[in-house]
Amino acid sequence: MVPTLQPWLSVLALALAPQAPVDEGLAQALQRAGDNAPEIRRAIAEAPDEQRAAMRFLIRHMPEHDLKALQADFLLENLALAAEARAATPWAQAVPVEIWRNDVLPYAQVNEEREAWRADFRQRFAPLVADAASTTEATMRLNAHIFGELGVKYSTRRNRPDQAPSESIELGLASCTGLSILLADACRAVGVPARLAGTANWFDSRGNHTWVEIWDQDGWHFVGAAEPDPQGLDRGWFAGDAARATPGSREFGIWAASWQPTGHSLPMVWARSIDWVHAVDVTARYLPSTAAAVDGEGNPVDAEPRVDLLFAVRNPAGERVIATVTLRDPVTREIVFTGATRDESQDANDFLVASVAPMSAWMLEVARAGKRWSYQLEAGNEARQTLSLQLEDSANFQLTGQVRTQAMQWFNASPEERAAIDFSELDTQLRRALGDPDREASIRRQVWEAYRDAAIHGETLKDVQADRVRHGGHESPYTIKTVGERPASGWPLVIAMHGGGGTTQEFNDSQWRHMQIYYKDQLDLGGGYKYIALRAPNNTWNGFYDNYVYPLIEKLIHQHLLYSDIDPDKVYAIGYSHGGYGAFAIGPKIPDRFAAVHSSAAAPTDGETSVVGLHTLRFTYMIGSRDTAYGRAERCQKFAEQYRAAQDAHPGSYPVEMFWIEGNGHGGLPDRDFIRQLYPYTRRTTPAALHWQLTDPVVRHHYWLQVEEPGKGQRLDARLAGNRLQVSSTERDQFAVLLQPAQVDISQPLQLDWNGETSEHTLQPSVRTLCETLLERGDPRLMAPLRLSFER
Known part of the structure; x- marks a missing residue:
């Protein structure tokens, strides 16, 4: 046989042939x-x-x-x-x-x-x-x-x-x-x-x-x-x-x-x-192809200074309705603008927009269902001014947008500029509105919307977008998920805290991941909620119960009031082991932030946990009889004695309860469905009687009480009945009260009895005070139009 090169040539051709490219993206997808x-x-x-x-x-x-x-x-x-x-x-x-x-x-x-x-x-x-x-x-x-x-x-x-x-x-x-x-x-x-x-x-x-x-x-x-x-x-x-x-x-x-x-x-x-x-x-x-200005509808306008007036008309129930809004020259009566407002079927940010000169005066007319209202309007200097026109059953309407516009100006101003803003006209409106719950609620809503939309929350928004909360050099990441359907009043918020503590980063991270799924989703509560699994800001034993924690938790709630449509009266905290110790400190220290708080497999901390402030908050804890490490079970029993004594001394108060699980150790407590026990509770913000044992230098508020320079060993007890305020204090020579109009009769003076000394004080509600207290507390239900400060 004559040798041939054909097989070798075939092999060589195969080796040199171009290979089909590997689809790496598809391969990774399959993996x-x-x-x-x-x-x-x-x-x-x-x-x-x-x-x-x-x-x-x-x-x-x-x-x-x-x-x-x-x-x-x-x-x-x-x-x-x-x-x-x-x-x-x-x-x-x-x-x-x-x-x-x-x-x-x-x-x-x-x-x-x-x-x-x-x-x-x-x-x-x-x-x-x-x-x-x-x-x-x-x-x-x-x-x-x-x-x-x-x-x-x-x-x-x-x-x-x-x-x-x-x-x-x-x-x-x-x-x-x-x-x-x-x-x-x-x-x-x-x-x-x-x-x-x-x-x-x-x-x-x-x-x-x-x-x-x-x-x-x-x-x-x-x-x-x-x-x-x-x-x-x-x-x-x-x-x-x-x-x-x-x-x-x-x-x-x-x-x-x-x-x-x-x-x-x-x-x-x-x-x-x-x-x-x-x-x-x-x-x-x-973006516009030239430097020409545009109005609210995207149409070019003259380059001269203009401000946008954003109109919404609401019926007595507060719902947006379609109405004709007209601006007339106040001298010639000539119509310079007319248009129709949007109703609830349109996007909440969709306003009727009129572009006018700053500080210009107008005759504003509103027509709806055969009725006509008129108002003297002066445009401000703000680039965009939202004017919400609240129609009333009478022949008038309330231009509630004035409150929002001036409050927005105040929030966006520097501290020096804020002092110069005059609220006297709005204070007159506020005093007139206090006899009408709907009008008062409308003013409060305008202040909250102005605060929420003010250009002062840039860092807060960055934190929300990064799923983190920061305070004083401490940072806690978190995960957030939505469970069920949104209730009409907004999303309840559950803050869950993990176990671990003084151990490695890896172990605490694993405990945090476990807390993301530990408390089971509750889908049959009649409404849903947001669930946050919060990572402790460090790997120390007291990661969830040190002085930086309480402002951190308040900032976390504040974030989601601003950006997550949270119901401020339906916020809950719950934790296991390390997180349970956090609940045992957070609940008693800032009870006015929560509807209910629960701790599992933990115990109160000496000097940090006091039963005194739990007079109104639903607070529960669960402990196994065999969970004896660090004296947990014994400490829980002693705390039970304290809250039962408080219940005996103040009937109807101190809704605190211990769940003693016989034979159970530190793990495996039957609490994975406990969110359903918390969910029915709603926060109360104005209890008539307050008892506050101060245990740290950072918490300055307790419901409607406020102090400067808080410290351990201080105590305040206050009771408000009508316009009579009785206060007893220990090691405190200063305090303030932040009152809602529903708590007092503003036409009468407040009678103060402080440690046996009496005095009389005029009540003057103010929109400025609403703004100041909202800036301090960041909570629409905790802002107040009345603040009285007392000092010796």
């Missing part, structure tokens, strides 16, 4: 899928040849929790329906493949629950847009039609901001984000590229907003969900605000969601810890 990888592989294998590249793109960029949970059938149906929509119309076919894959194919917009909406929406809405000439026309038809068909409207009473379509449809209510998810999904179902866009905070710090962007042949355009405008896209009430956004800023910029990674994550105020929703900074497209 992250874990036990669900077979489903992901099947989705790729069973995708039609012409669509397999699209399936690979989708899977390559799926979030990890989707990779571990979604089934092949779900992904294959989503792919087939998206391809079907692409083939159905000329404008869908004209969408570039890279945009189709990123902004039509994905089955979700942001972090909403995953569900198969595409088939239903395609069946419902494809006929509506079948003869549309473009994606723009299709979007306009959808926006004008789908919300009526689905029966969904805007409301702040929705369950959560990021509702999936089925939840919004079932409830009939959605936030701007929920409405945007519905519209963007409907667009994708018929082949229109659509994505969510928005800002975490408007330029004036009044809050976030979400809308929809859709793609047409000339690029991306924006549209407000459920806000159809027959004049086209790139219009809306928020255009002027968007024109003042800050490029590159996660807080004040405008960002649009993306399926594929971009190097940035979408700033989502409802889920700040999530970093797997990708985003692009689109702020530049919203």
Whole structure:
């Protein structure tokens, strides 16, 4: 046989042939899928040849929790329906493949629950847009039609901001984000590229907003969900605000969601810890092309100084209603502005906006349901002034926005500037309002809204976005999750503290992770709550019960009053072991911050825990009879003797209770469902009798009592009955009272009996005092219009 080189040449050719590139992104996705990888592989294998590249793109960029949970059938149906929509119309076919894959194919917009909406929406809405000439026309038809068909409207009473379509449809209510998810999904179902866009905070710090962007042949355009405008896209009430956004800023910029990674994550105020929703900074497209100023509707105006008046009209129940607002020249009576206010079906940040000269005077007219009201109005110097017009049953209305505007000016001012602001006119309004609970509540609401929206919370917002709380060099990270549905009054807040203490960082971190799941979700309470698992700021034994802890906890509550829609009267603290020691200190020291507090597997700390201040707070603790280390069980028994003595001395007070678990040691206490025991309790802020044993140099408030330079060994006991205040004190020569009008008769003087010495004091409620006490306490229920200070 003659030797041949053919086999060797074949081997050499094979070795030199180009190899198919390895799809590293897909390989990593399959690895992250874990036990669900077979489903992901099947989705790729069973995708039609012409669509397999699209399936690979989708899977390559799926979030990890989707990779571990979604089934092949779900992904294959989503792919087939998206391809079907692409083939159905000329404008869908004209969408570039890279945009189709990123902004039509994905089955979700942001972090909403995953569900198969595409088939239903395609069946419902494809006929509506079948003869549309473009994606723009299709979007306009959808926006004008789908919300009526689905029966969904805007409301702040929705369950959560990021509702999936089925939840919004079932409830009939959605936030701007929920409405945007519905519209963007409907667009994708018929082949229109659509994505969510928005800002975490408007330029004036009044809050976030979400809308929809859709793609047409000339690029991306924006549209407000459920806000159809027959004049086209790139219009809306928020255009002027968007024109003042800050490029590159996660807080004040405008960002649009993306399926594929971009190097940035979408700033989502409802889920700040999530970093797997990708985003692009689109702020530049919203900025004016020239330096010309724009008004509240995004229209150019003269370069001369202007201020925006933002109008809302409310009925006697406080609900926004549609009314005609007119501004007339006070001399000539000529109409210079007219428009209609928004009702509760529109976004809460959607105001009727009039742009006028600073300090200009106007005749303001409001017309509704055949009635007309008038008012002399003077615009201030603030760039944006929110005026809430409260209609009354009589022939008048209350311009409550004046309170908000002046309070906002005060909060944004320096301490020196604050002293010069004159509240005398508003104080007259306040005194007149105190006989009318609705009007008083309206003034308090204006002050709270001014404080909440003031430009003084920048560092607080950064902390919330980073899921951390800081005070005096100490920092505690936390996780936060939502359980159940939002109650009408806002979200209750549960603060859970972990075990561990004086040990390693790794062990305390593991205990913190365990606390994130330790207390079981309670879904049958008649309402939901927010659950925070708080990490101790260090790895010491007293990590949760040292002097830095109490301001830290107050700051944590304050954060979420500002940014998480928390009900201030439904805040709870609960902890186990190390965290239980924290509860045993936090509850007695700052009881006016909580509705209820519970401690498990811990004990009171000498010199830090006093039963005296628990006269009103529901405080419980659970201990095993065999939990004898560090004298825990014995200390708990002694504390029981103390609270029972207090209950005997003050019948009806001291709602404290011990749960003694016979035979139980330190671990395994039956408390994992204890949130359901706390949930029914609501905070009381104005008990008639206060007993305060001071145990540290940092806590300055106890319900309606306030002191300067607190210290151990000091004590105050106070009882308010009508306008008679009896106070006994030990080692205190100064205190103040912060009173609500419902506690006293402001037309009569206050009679003080302090350690047997009597005096008489005039009661003068003040909006300035409301602002000052709110700045000090950061809690809308603890601010007070009356402050009297006493000193010897």
